[in-house]
Amino acid sequence: MGPGARVALGLAFFILFFAAWALATFGGYVSPTFLADPASMLREGWNLLVQHGFMKDILITIWRVFGGFILAAAIGIPLGMAMGAYKPVEAFFEPFISFSRYLPASAFIPLLILWAGTGEAQKLLVIFVGSFFQIVLMVAVAVGNTRRDLVEAAYTLGASDRAIVTRVLLPAAAPEIAEISRLVLGWAWTYVIVAELIGASSGIGHMIMDSQALLNTGQIIFGIVVIGVIGLVSDFLFKAFNRRLFPWRLA
Amino acid sequence: MSKLAIEGVSKSFAATRALGAIDLAVEDNDFLCILGPSGCGKSTLLRIVAGLEEPSTGRVLLDRQPVARPGPDRGMVFQSYTLFPWLTVRRNILFGTRSTPEKADSLIFKVGLKGFENHYPKQLSGGMQQRTALARALANDPKILLLDEPFGALDNQTRALMQELLLGIWEADRKTVLFVTHDIEEAIFMANRVAVMSARPGHLKSIVPIELPHPRHYRMKTTPEFSRYKAELTEEIRVESIKAMEMAPSTSTT
Numbered sequence: 001m002g003p004g005a006r007v008a009l010g011l012a013f014f015i016l017f018f019a020a021w022a023l024a025t026f027g028g029y030v031s032p033t034f035l036a037d038p039a040s041m042l043r044e045g046w047n048l049l050v051q052h053g054f055m056k057d058i059l060i061t062i063w064r065v066f067g068g069f070i071l072a073a074a075i076g077i078p079l080g081m082a083m084g085a086y087k088p089v090e091a092f093f094e095p096f097i098s099f100s101r102y103l104p105a106s107a108f109i110p111l112l113i114l115w116a117g118t119g120e121a122q123k124l125l126v127i128f129v130g131s132f133f134q135i136v137l138m139v140a141v142a143v144g145n146t147r148r149d150l151v152e153a154a155y156t157l158g159a160s161d162r163a164i165v166t167r168v169l170l171p172a173a174a175p176e177i178a179e180i181s182r183l184v185l186g187w188a189w190t191y192v193i194v195a196e197l198i199g200a201s202s203g204i205g206h207m208i209m210d211s212q213a214l215l216n217t218g219q220i221i222f223g224i225v226v227i228g229v230i231g232l233v234s235d236f237l238f239k240a241f242n243r244r245l246f247p248w249r250l251a
Numbered sequence: 252m253s254k255l256a257i258e259g260v261s262k263s264f265a266a267t268r269a270l271g272a273i274d275l276a277v278e279d280n281d282f283l284c285i286l287g288p289s290g291c292g293k294s295t296l297l298r299i300v301a302g303l304e305e306p307s308t309g310r311v312l313l314d315r316q317p318v319a320r321p322g323p324d325r326g327m328v329f330q331s332y333t334l335f336p337w338l339t340v341r342r343n344i345l346f347g348t349r350s351t352p353e354k355a356d357s358l359i360f361k362v363g364l365k366g367f368e369n370h371y372p373k374q375l376s377g378g379m380q381q382r383t384a385l386a387r388a389l390a391n392d393p394k395i396l397l398l399d400e401p402f403g404a405l406d407n408q409t410r411a412l413m414q415e416l417l418l419g420i421w422e423a424d425r426k427t428v429l430f431v432t433h434d435i436e437e438a439i440f441m442a443n444r445v446a447v448m449s450a451r452p453g454h455l456k457s458i459v460p461i462e463l464p465h466p467r468h469y470r471m472k473t474t475p476e477f478s479r480y481k482a483e484l485t486e487e488i489r490v491e492s493i494k495a496m497e498m499a500p501s502t503s504t505t
Binding site for chain 1: 372373
């Protein structure tokens, strides 16, 4: 299958999806109270952007996702590398972190509000809790899976233990660490909306909560679509960036 | 005093003995091939010399200093392709702590990789990767070069060319070499001496000096002298290969 056919098929489903939605709503099969039609969704979206300063909410949400994610990555990647490289470090942290990764980030929200209030710190902490343990464990596995023979070759070339970490383990695992980051950033989008549904006064999630009170399904759907589009774009940029960063993988 | 002395080295994994007590001396400028059937422990012996594995008994001395861990004084080329995939050919050759840009450039020329310096390993054929690995080991200027079936994964024609290349390099600067192989012809063509190992647990069976003159040319492989060595070593190895086959389940690695 050629790339042209792939794009055509992918687009075809989008068109089909919107057609079905339009048919259900314009055809009067579904009440507008429950589901807005595509046209009013776009109209409501335009209103949001022009009259209600929705762009500010979008930017705040993006900042929260990236802020919390960068915080989690900045601590999680080095810790994961240390665990992957040194068995005692892994033995020390691994059981606790394996347990912690199953603690749902959303369940921490009441506690985090108690500790950090309802300000930005709390929002960042929700993203942090949701991303940190996943990053640590996946990076530890990626580093631990570095080909043994590459490490041995480096030793026979005179590399010290430290150089093994910086000159072999890190570059060998780097593409996978980038891929893990892309994946976890995707998940962070889910946490941020949950964090904004409770105790927030700005952000896309907050707007969705407000719209629910007004029974404005057009705004809710527009908010969801915006999250989807931002997620898709950031994922695409991340992928492109990774490809540029690691040309040796594709060579 | 020998360059490299292997004294009573043996290796057991759990309850099984992989390698019998080996005593072997390698002289300065020697090219010694260790020839043995699959699973006889010849690779294990080389890994012990490299310091990548600890012997169960005995010790290895390089210039009278006991070997405890891997180091740049013992360069190694592995059977598997171990170039760092994120580095270009040139940067791979520069990886060693004692490598210099001058040495790297001269070796790139010697192993015929001029024009491929900036290629990544993925862009190279198996033969080119092993030439780079050889250059990488040599650029670090080791006291001894350890080669673990480095051409084992290559096709016959490429392997023959690689043997000539390595032999040419050795004839030029007589670096001490310890070369592990199961290929009889390869051992005769390259070595000054061939150490024949028995089936698992590997013991040293005999040491056969190869008195063929240098520089050696590939046409030498069809001379009567060469054939005589081949016949002699074939007999020695055959007995051991049969033994190895009878113990087949436990001989998964070389």
